[in-house]
Amino acid sequence: xxxxxxxxxxxxxxxxxxxxxxxxxxxxxxxxxxxxxxxxxxxxxxxxxxxxxxxxxxxxxxxxxxxxxxxxxxxxxxxxxxxxxxxxxxxxxxxxxxxxxxxxxxxxxxxxxxxxxxxxxxxxxxxxxxxxxxxxxxxxxxxxxxxxxxxxxxxxxxxxxxxxxxxxxxxxxxxxxxxxxxxxxxxxxxxxxxxxxxxxxxxxxxxxxxxxxxxxxxxxxxxxxxxxxxxxxxxxxxxxxxxxxxxxxxxxxxxxxxxxxxxxxxxxxxxxxxxxxxxxxxxxxxxxxxxxxxxxxxxxxxxxxxxxxxxxxxxxxxxxxxxxxxxxxxxxxxxxxxxxxxxxxxxxxxxxxxxxxxxxxxxxxxxxxxxxxxxxxxxxxxxxxxxxxxxxxxxxxxxxxxxxxxxxxxxxxxxxxxxxxxxxxxxxxxxxxxxxxxxxxxxxxxxxxxxxxxxxxxxxxxxxxxxxxxxxxxxxxxxxxxxxxxxxxxxxxxxxxxxxxxxxxxxxxxxxxxxxxxxxxxxxxxxxxxxxxxxxxxxxxxxxxxxxxxxxxxxxxxxxxxxxxxxxxxxxxxxxxxxxxxxxxxxxxxxxxxxxxxxxxxxxxxxxxxxxxxxxxxxxxxxxxxxxxxxxxxxxxxxxxxxxxxxxxxxxxxxxxxxxxxxxxxxxxxxxxxxxxxxxxxxxxxxxxxxxxx
Numbered sequence: 300x301x302x303x304x305x306x307x308x309x310x311x312x313x314x315x316x317x318x319x320x321x322x323x324x325x326x327x328x329x330x331x332x333x334x335x336x337x338x339x340x341x342x343x344x345x346x347x348x349x350x351x352x353x354x355x356x357x358x359x360x361x362x363x364x365x366x367x368x369x370x371x372x373x374x375x376x377x378x379x380x381x382x383x384x385x386x387x388x389x390x391x392x393x394x395x396x397x398x399x400x401x402x403x404x405x406x407x408x409x410x411x412x413x414x415x416x417x418x419x420x421x422x423x424x425x426x427x428x429x430x431x432x433x434x435x436x437x438x439x440x441x442x443x444x445x446x447x448x449x450x451x452x453x454x455x456x457x458x459x460x461x462x463x464x465x466x467x468x469x470x471x472x473x474x475x476x477x478x479x480x481x482x483x484x485x486x487x488x489x490x491x492x493x494x495x496x497x498x499x500x501x502x503x504x505x506x507x508x509x510x511x512x513x514x515x516x517x518x519x520x521x522x523x524x525x526x527x528x529x530x531x532x533x534x535x536x537x538x539x540x541x542x543x544x545x546x547x548x549x550x551x552x553x554x555x556x557x558x559x560x561x562x563x564x565x566x567x568x569x570x571x572x573x574x575x576x577x578x579x580x581x582x583x584x585x586x587x588x589x590x591x592x593x594x595x596x597x598x599x600x601x602x603x604x605x606x607x608x609x610x611x612x613x614x615x616x617x618x619x620x621x622x623x624x625x626x627x628x629x630x631x632x633x634x635x636x637x638x639x640x641x642x643x644x645x646x647x648x649x650x651x652x653x654x655x656x657x658x659x660x661x662x663x664x665x666x667x668x669x670x671x672x673x674x675x676x677x678x679x680x681x682x683x684x685x686x687x688x689x690x691x692x693x694x695x696x697x698x699x700x701x702x703x704x705x706x707x708x709x710x711x712x713x714x715x716x717x718x719x720x721x722x723x724x725x726x727x728x729x730x731x732x733x734x735x736x737x738x739x740x741x742x743x744x745x746x747x748x749x750x751x752x753x754x755x756x757x758x759x760x761x762x763x764x765x766x767x768x769x770x771x772x773x774x775x776x777x778x779x780x781x782x783x784x785x786x787x788x789x790x791x792x793x794x795x796x797x798x799x800x801x802x803x804x805x806x807x808x809x810x811x812x813x814x815x816x817x818x819x820x821x822x823x824x825x826x827x828x829x830x831x832x833x834x835x836x837x838x839x840x841x842x843x844x845x846x847x848x849x850x851x852x853x854x855x856x857x858x859x860x861x862x863x864x865x866x867x868x869x870x871x872x873x874x875x876x877x878x879x880x881x882x883x884x885x886x887x888x889x890x891x892x893x894x895x896x897x898x899x900x901x902x903x904x905x906x907x908x909x910x911x912x913x914x915x916x917x918x919x920x921x922x923x924x925x926x927x928x929x930x931x932x933x934x935x936x937x938x939x940x941x942x943x944x945x946x947x948x949x950x951x952x953x954x955x956x957x958x959x960x961x962x963x964x965x966x967x968x969x970x971x972x973x974x975x976x977x978x979x980x981x982x983x984x985x986x987x988x989x990x991x992x993x
Contacts, residue, residue, distance in 0.1 A: 345435065346432040346435065346436075349432050350431065352455050352715070353427050353428040356455040357459070357460065359722045360463055361421060363725055366466065398470070398474075398508065398512060400506065401470030402470075404473055405467075405470065422469060426469065427463050427472060431453055434678050435447055435449075436483055437479055440483065443682055443686070444686040445686050448707060449681050449682040449686070452710075453677065455711055456592070456677060456718065457714060458592060458595055459674060460670070460721040461600060461671045462674045464722055465671070468674075470511045471671065471674055472674070473511070475507075475514065477507035477514075478503075478504065478675065481500050481507055481517065482500075492534070497543065504551075512557075513654075513675070520646050522544055523649065526641065527639055528637075555652075576609065577656050578617055579607055579609070579614070579616070580656035581617075582617035582619075583613070583617075584651070584655050586620075588673050588677075591670065592681060592684075593680065597738050599738045600669075600745070601669075602666050602739055604743065624641075624644065627644060643682075647679040650675055651672070654669070654672035692706065729752055732749040733749070743768075743769045743779070746772065747779060750762045750786070759786055762786050763783065763786045766782050775806055777807035777810050778803075780803035780813070781799070781800065781813040784797075784813070785812075788823075797817070797820055801817065811841055811844045814847065815849075817830075817833060818834045818850045821833070822850070822854050827854060827857070830854055834850055834854065835851070845874050845875050848867045856884075861891055865888055865892075868885040879909035880909075882915075883912055883915040886905065886919075887918065889901060890922070906919065916935050916938055917935075917952075924955075930960070936949055936953035936956065945976055947980055948977065951969070951977075954966045954967075958992065967993075
């Protein structure tokens with residue numbers, strides 16, 4: 300691409316005091332149009348100071364624990380436990396919407412860093428510091444007033460604590476870095492058109508989009524920035540500017556549409572909310588996000604999800620947003636303001652667009668705002684705030700120059716101190732959730748997650764109480780009622796559990812977890828006919844649901860309908876062949892059907908997947924002993940005793956096998972253990988055999 304010849308520079312092209320934030324003594328002479336304004340010879344001090352500010356504000360994260368992040372997002376709906384074991388849902392929600400490169404980045408880190416939490420947090424910290432520096436470079440090239448101060452505010456702002464502290468948010472930080480690099484490359488290309496710069500900018504933007512979907516608005520932001528004093532940093536005509544940017548915008552639009560698709564059926568977020576109500580959500584979310592930037596008090600990991608209704612009070616946020624746009628437009632048309640305020644507002648709205656609730660986003664099902672949502676978008680109001688403050692400081696007399704500097708330093712220190720305190724609760728999920736509830740007790744998501752953590756620690760009464768509070772806050776949430784019902788089942792509060800599970804099915808007739816749990820509850824109560832009807836009816840709609848087949852197989856086994864149970868167990872293994880418990884249960888069933896060779900194969904498959912299945916190994920050893928394969932049986936008995944050394948029945952069977960192989964002394968040792976641990980197992984016949992060994 301041939302480089303256009305820049306026209307002679309006019310006075311209006313020269314950076315004035317409003318756009319140059321370099322020290323007065325070092326302020327350079329005007330330069331050619333399209334080139335960034337030079338700064339002092341010690342330019343390296345500015346990026347270095349930004350990086351140090353970011354590290355100083357968030358360095359306590361290095362001592363935090365291994366908080367991945369997906370512990371802090373509601374898990375899949377819990378399934379009630381079988382008699383002795385929990386049956387959790389298959390997976391937890393991820394932190395959300397990583398691209399292929401984002402997943403690859405985390406996997407590579409996992410191989411390199413292992414479980415060293417400090418190393419993971421150091422990566423997050425360095426990424427944030429790099430983003431602060433890249434933001435300064437971009438603002439500087441765009442001739443934004445007070446670029447360094449804006450980047451410094453960004454570097455220390457407590458709003459970023461969540462994105463930095465959660466390891467699963469690293470793809471968001473990395474994508475922001477790639478997007479800022481791509482934007483910086485695009486601005487350089489607009490100033491000095493060269494094909495390598497163009498290709499590099501598009502490649503970086505594509506990489507950013509492949510890392511995390513949250514940066515899809517960036518190409519559209521670059522299109523809007525053509526309104527931002529383009530004549531000062533670009534030599535491209537407006538039409539060519541947008542035409543060359545079109546490939547990036549098309550790719551971003553494709554990523555946005557793909558990201559809007561529901562992740563899983565039970566994670567559909569706000570599909571039931573009408574388009575007008577989504578606009579209300581978006582308007583209020585913009586206001587809350589902006590408020591958290593300019594007044595970072597009460598920041599928390601979770602915020603309450605407000606009720607959406609077309610009522611006059613709920614119309615206020617969208618009215619204010621429309622009013623702001625109209626006022627800025629009128630001022631622009633009247634010549635009282637330039638394009639900059641409108642461009643800034645449009646940029647902020649675009650960067651927030653992925654999290655405004657205008658599309659179905661699973662991460663929005665529990666709250667409409669989260670600090671991590673505006674990791675990149677926060678740069679816009681912070682840049683505006685920095686420009687306003689510098690403008691106010693400039694009005695002070697020169698004799699108060701020290702006051703101006705002291706004011707800026709005080710603000711940065713204050714934000715850094717808040718950031719240090721904000722990181723404290725992120726040491727562990729429990730203090731973080733309790734911190735959120737202390738600030739926002741009406742957050743159903745925080746109550747739900749705290750209940751989940753309490754349940755996993757077997758504090759079931761406390762977990763049920765937290766689930767009940769969440770249900771009180773969101774009574775029409777079938778997922779929460781199912782979680783409460785599953786917990787009540789374990790507590791043997793069957794009447795309450797049945798009520799909650801039936802209500803969950805009334806609210807969501809297609810809820811597989813609720814149907815499974817209610818079926819298991821009815822089986823436990825001996826109501827086999829109703830349980831079977833419920834499970835078969837649900838299975839007809841969702842024939843490939845493993846949980847339903849498992850529950851139905853439990854019912855059939857309880858009724859000794861072994862052939863029918865075998866069909867469902869084999870279907871489970873067709874759908875999920877790596878489930879060791881299903882192999883083991885099928886092995887037990889085959890023993891009942893007197894098919895020992897098949898049972899042995901199933902037990903071996905189960906133990907290959909999970910060597911610590913004690914019952915499966917013990918049953919396998921018994922079958923091998925019955926077939927005269929004593930050496931193999933003895934090995935399995937010994938493995939069981941390594942896991943459960945006080946099992947008298949295992950000592951007895953091992954002693955018998957050793958006796959039959961001629962290992963008399965070892966057999967006597969294990970018979971002695973049987974007499975010590977379970978003397979009731981020593982029958983007169985066994986006692987005579989023991990005496991015969993002496």
